């Protein structure tokens with residue numbers, strides 16, 4: 001009797017492990033996770049926090065005022081500050097070529 005109980009408990013454990021393995025496989029095969037190609041964006045997002053004025057100054061999109069340049073961080077990011085909004089704006093240097101040019105707000 002004692003042996004039978006222990007063996008049936010072992011059987012339940014084995015069955016439970018198999019079920020969890022099967023469900024893990026099913027979720028991978030079921031397509032719940034996007035594939036690597038589905039998640040890739042082909043179109044780069046628009047830069048909306050700043051814009052280049054036609055006079056060459058970089059301006060805050062929120063208020064349209066020119067931003068103060070506060071320096072570069074690690075040669076990768078540029079720090080700006082908007083004195084009207086009292087807001088810090090950081091831009092990766094790599095997006096400068098994609099900043100839109102507008103005549104002002």
Ligand SMILES: [Zn+2]
Nearest residue numbers: 060063082085
């Ligand atoms: Zn501002």
